[in-house]
Amino acid sequence: MTNSRPARTYRTSLPVRILRAIGLLGALTITIWLVLAYRTMPQTIATHFGPGGAADDYGSKVTALVLAALMVALTLFLAVLSLRPSMLNYPTVITKTNAQAIYREGERMLVLALVSMQVVYLGLGRSVSDGAGSALLALGLVLLVACMVLGIVRLVRAARTDEGVAA
Template sequence: MTGTSTTKADRPARTYRTGPVTRVLRWVSVLATIAITAWLLIAYPSLPETVATHFGSAGEADDWGPKWSLLVIAGVMVLLSLPLAAISTRPRGFNYPVEITESNAQTMYREGERLMVWTLLGMQVLYLGIAWSVILGGGGALLVLGIAGLIGASAVGIVRMVRAAR
């Protein structure tokens, strides 16, 4: 191999060990996906036929729809979260803002994995906020925190990758 890789298949193999914080956050996110989904399914029969389906910037409900829409949200979150957790363990195949080389591969892979795991965590906070708002009311702070977490994970992750490539 020459020092630069042109395709994902030609990239150097992953050799670093995932850090304990990243491993724990990945598992917390997976368990949160399962727990929040279970909570929604358990609460589902007792919910009214019309539930909040959209929330304003302050977290208050501003649109309503049929309660079955919660099952769609739960399905989407499971279908996004669990594969994202699995994919996060394979950073060699990610798209990166810089070319992956022998000299930067392990650092870039680590930062890519962290970006995916923190994104996954932000998704779970948002999912919890949705469930909390619909089932108990008043989950606006979690909704805002989840959105901020998603934006922050993306911004910090990209900045860390660009800096790591220097």
């Protein structure tokens, strides 16, 4: 229950704040690019891609705007949630001694996910606009999985350290 958890008292590091800003600016830039590219897109665009990156389903170009709206919403959600790490569901008990280390790792994990999502977004945007985004999409998904695994490992380590100070 988040109501009984200790309050966040640490200050977010500069690299994490910069990465959060990069993630937000990335989403804004990709969205502007998609909106500008929208008018030159054909009426029917690729909307799904098989494992090899080849298009295997098609739909209206409005799909590009739906994609943009969903990715902006997801980006904002991750950015806001990363500012409130005490709200997250953690794989361990939060105590006064480990709370700050765990919150810090939770925030880092979400910010890294936010940046990884922009690589996914760019890959999806390239895929629907010109069909050339499969490598970026794959890279973004690998980064997303890697930052989640790394984040969970770091959360577990933070929970095990004395006085909540990460090793």
